Amino acid sequence: MKYDSIIMGGGLAGLMCGLECVNAGLKTAIITAGDSALTFSSGAIDLLGFSPDNTPVSDPFNGISNLINNQSQHPYAKIGTPHIEESLTAFQNYMAEAEYPMTGDVTSNFWRLTAIGGMMPAFLGPVGIExxxxxxxxxxxxxxxxxxxxxxxxxxxxxxxxxxxxxxxxxxxxxxxxxxxxxxxxxxxxxxxxxxxxxxxxxxxxxxxxxxxxxxxxxxxxxxxxxxxxxxxxxxxxxxxxxxxxxxxxxPVMELATLPPSLPGIRLQQAMKKLYTRKGGIFISGDTVETGQIKDGHLLNISTRHNPDYPLTSNAFVLATGSFFSNGLKSCRQTITEPVFDLDLSLAEKQQPWSSSRFFDSHSHGFITAGVKTNAHFNPAIQQQTIHNLYCAGSLLSHCNPVAEGSAGGISISSGWMAARHIIAQHHNHAAQQA
Ligand SMILES: Cc1cc2nc3c(=O)[nH]c(=O)nc-3n(C[C@H](O)[C@H](O)[C@H](O)COP(=O)(O)OP(=O)(O)OC[C@H]3O[C@@H](n4cnc5c(N)ncnc54)[C@H](O)[C@@H]3O)c2cc1C
Structure with a gap:
């Protein structure tokens, strides 16, 4: 069977992309290897928690506008504030449909407590996270x-x-x-x-x-x-x-995410997955995408570890395989690689060390900014040749520092949504040409 979209990785970015695709009527499959970072997450969504000088951001959309002005390669700059807002509204609508509402105030972050008594600015949270x-x-x-x-x-x-x-x-x-x-x-x-x-x-x-x-x-x-x-x-x-x-x-009673596995993150993942499959999406778990066949700047098919002889074909593909944590990026002493397609990466500047001597450095570690280099539509490249029907989303993207910014959940949701919107537009164009 040929899909309209195949998404590699079933974490927050992959699921958000999958929901948007199936909701638009696209034949969609998500293939995912193992647990996602949601298994470790507080279950709240961070959109933009800290400004570059490390002060907490009160109005996240105002903060994003400032960030976009200064960092044109940042994923938020490629998406744009109106689309970020639209993606978060879509996310909230899906979660309401999944009977797992996520609430927040559009104009203001709130503090969520951590299990060690710290506070993090967050944007959306489930009922139960005060x-x-x-x-x-x-x-x-x-x-x-x-x-x-x-x-x-x-x-x-x-x-x-x-x-x-x-x-x-x-x-x-x-x-x-x-x-x-x-x-x-x-x-x-x-x-x-x-x-x-x-x-x-x-x-x-x-x-x-x-x-x-x-x-x-x-x-x-x-x-x-x-x-x-x-x-x-x-x-x-x-x-x-x-x-x-x-x-x-x-x-009021407030639940706190424990050491992993974290139930609030797992609940969020299960709610998204359940809604996605209810809408007709295919979810294949426990298999790893190992390679793909590329011709003339287009990805034709992908092969998985368990079914290497049966490549999966689709008009469009999304790579949402996460960062180092989920093996979406791999590192050795010399370099960092993207293991499925060997995509071009943006690495930390040579003069900047990959790690800080202070483990809890507020600016986090240099390696965290490494990621897949993409164009304005989130298409990656291999040796500078763009792959036009492959889109990237989530924590494997470069030019951002989700830990220092407190932006991880927001980047995954909005880039997953944006990748889906590009695919849906491409699908409609194709259908119009056929008619
Ligand atoms: C400990 C921890 C706590 C966090 N807490 C918060 C929080 O409270 N709020 C917040 O907003 N953010 C939080 N984050 C960050 C946020 O959860 C992640 O940035 C976001 O969930 C990443 O989503 P993703 O879909 O990009 O990647 P991931 O969640 O990493 O998902 C990638 C998926 O792809 C699969 N995969 C990898 N390679 C392949 C392959 N070759 N083939 C098929 N599948 C593959 C993996 O198994 C995984 O399931 C936290 C992160 C961590 C690590």
Whole structure:
């Protein structure tokens, strides 16, 4: 079967591109090797969190306009502010359709808390990730209770409390850490400290568990203005875990992404994938695209590890295989490569070191700006020859620093959407020529 579009990589960028393509009626397949970066993500979408001088950005679209003026090769500059806005609206519409709404204020970032008590500016978040206002994040919050399941190691309330105290709250704010005994929840697992969030979620499925957690919290610390707990419970069909707990406790409850795997990121990925397949998209997981046949500046087909003798053909292709984290880019001591097509890359400047001696350098490491070089339509090139029906999207793109900018989710969504829009336009042109 010949597809209208084949997307390599099923992370945030690939799924966003896939949704837009199937929604426009294109025969679309996503082929993906393994877990995506969403498995590690907080589940919130960062659009632009920091300006070049490392100060938090309040109005992200204003920040993007400034960034575009100074960095013409940045992916946001190739997309343009109106299309970035359109892509995020499309994303929100899809998530509402998927019954996993993502909310935010178009004119302002909010703070999301991290599990070590830090704060990151974010743009969209699911219900359950409390959106703290940028100016006065802890206004009206005098008492915070951090809740954990006793024995669960991937969330450390004391570390979170220390982080919170260090940076954002007044000395009058009282932080209490409490543990809910595992036996109260009926968990009799011999290796509880070895369980990851996803395994714990499987054990905490019953509606009774929420009641027990609420009762335990009330018994141990009835009074708090904000409750924080690790994301270790499955979403309910009718109401989110945190909404239900908030209702029972009468105060906001905020979920925090734990050490990986991170449930909020996994929920986002599952919601997108479910909607994509419901709309008729094909999702092939567990296979790796290894190579492709290119002729006259066009990619004719691709071959995968498991089916090398059955190349897949399509009119258009998208490479959304991620960055180093997902093997979309590979590095050795001498250089960095894109492993499927050996595309032309933009590497960190020679005079700039690839890594900083400070691991948590606020400007991050030089290698993070490396990525695939593309033209204004996100077409890459091999030895400077453009591949006209191949588009790139997501964290493999060059000329940006998603870590320092706090722009990773926004770049993946808007570039995935933009790649789809180019393919849809190409598809319609082709159909018009045939008619
Ligand atoms: C730890 C961590 C936390 C983060 N937290 C946040 C956050 O809170 N908010 C935010 O906005 N961003 C966050 N990000 C960044 C953001 O999640 C990523 O930038 C974004 O999800 C990248 O999406 P992507 O689709 O470009 O790539 P990926 O998510 O990396 O997906 C690429 C996919 O392609 C597959 N693949 C690779 N090679 C091949 C091949 N040859 N054939 C087929 N498939 C292939 C991979 O298996 C993978 O599934 C975080 C990133 C990390 C690593």
């Amino acid at each position: 959106q703290l206002p940028l100016n006065h994040p802890m206004q009206g919050i005098q008492r915070i209770t951090i809740v954990n399941i006793a024995g669960f190691r991937d969330f450390q309330p004391e570390i979170m409390a220390a982080g919170l105290k260090r940076q954002l709250i007044s000395s009058r704010t009282k932080i209490t850490c409490i543990d809910i005994p595992a036996e109260k929840l009926g968990i009799e697992h011999p290796h509880l400290p070895e369980l990851r969030s996803i395994e714990l979620a499987r054990l905490l499925k019953s509606p009774d568990h929420l009641s027990i957690i609420a009762d335990q919290i009330k018994q141990q610390t009835p009074y708090a203005d904000l409750f924080l707990m690790p994301a270790v419970m499955e979403q309910r069909d009718h109401e989110s875990v945190t909404s239900e707990l908030s209702r029972r406790l009468g105060k």
